[in-house]
Amino acid sequence: MALVEIVWVVFSFVRPRKQAVKTGDFGARMTCGPVEGFKKTSVTAFARGHFYLCRLADGGFLALSRQCTHLGCTVPWDDEKKKFICPCHASAFDITGNVLSAPATRALDLFAVDIENNVVRVDTGHRIKRGGFRLEQVVYPSTDSKKDV
Ligand code: FES
Numbered sequence: 001m002a003l004v005e006i007v008w009v010v011f012s013f014v015r016p017r018k019q020a021v022k023t024g025d026f027g028a029r030m031t032c033g034p035v036e037g038f039k040k041t042s043v044t045a046f047a048r049g050h051f052y053l054c055r056l057a058d059g060g061f062l063a064l065s066r067q068c069t070h071l072g073c074t075v076p077w078d079d080e081k082k083k084f085i086c087p088c089h090a091s092a093f094d095i096t097g098n099v100l101s102a103p104a105t106r107a108l109d110l111f112a113v114d115i116e117n118n119v120v121r122v123d124t125g126h127r128i129k130r131g132g133f134r135l136e137q138v139v140y141p142s143t144d145s146k147k148d149v
Contacts (some may be wrong), residue, residue, distance in 0.1 A: 033122040035141045042093060043077040049124045051111050052077060052084075054095050056100045060138035063098045065109035068135040075108070084108065096133035107132045113139040 030049045038044060038055040045052055045066070054062045064084075068075045073088035083100055084093040092100040097108030110128040114121050120139065130137070 013099070014068050027119055028124045028125065030101060032122060033113060035118050035120060038120070041082075041095070045077065046122070049111075049122060051122060053120065053122065054097075055104060056095065056106075056138060058138075058140075060140045061113045061115070062096060062138055063111040063113050063118060064093075065111065065127060067109065068104060069099075069106040069108060072103040094133075096137075098133045106130070115139060115141050 021051065027047055030046065032038075032044075032053050038053060038061070040055055040059055041057045042055050043052050044055075052066060052068055054064055056062065066074050066084045068088065068091055070086065070089055070091050073086050075084045075086045075091075075093065077083075078085050080127045082095065084097075086092070086104070089103050091102060091104035092106070093108050094100055097110070099105065099107060107130055110126065110130060112123040112126065114123070
């Protein structure tokens, strides 16, 4: 019995432990800020969350993964050209994450957005894969209406 206890104690010390996800880190629900802090037709990078918060022309929000759907490079936003351009093989994506040019064939992944008390939050714990952009993916503040994207 003592041997079992010793083995258990040793095992408890050497086994890998799951790291708790801290608020503000990738994998957690992140608070981005108040709705009016994001201009329409803007892209804001959240490096620790590994996503871009995109506010579309109609006021709706999308949280796009910064990881290219071709081979996983980090895709920067080019504010002059108004598109994401991958530095690895030149795939390009529009502000909704849709593919503009290959080799990527799939839109940038999404993270769930919610807006409560006028504060935008993103859940980075679950990546949402999709074929392309659909209007129902956009999250709107309660005062904005759906218009052209
Ligand atoms: S990894 Fe982005 S185009 Fe290849």
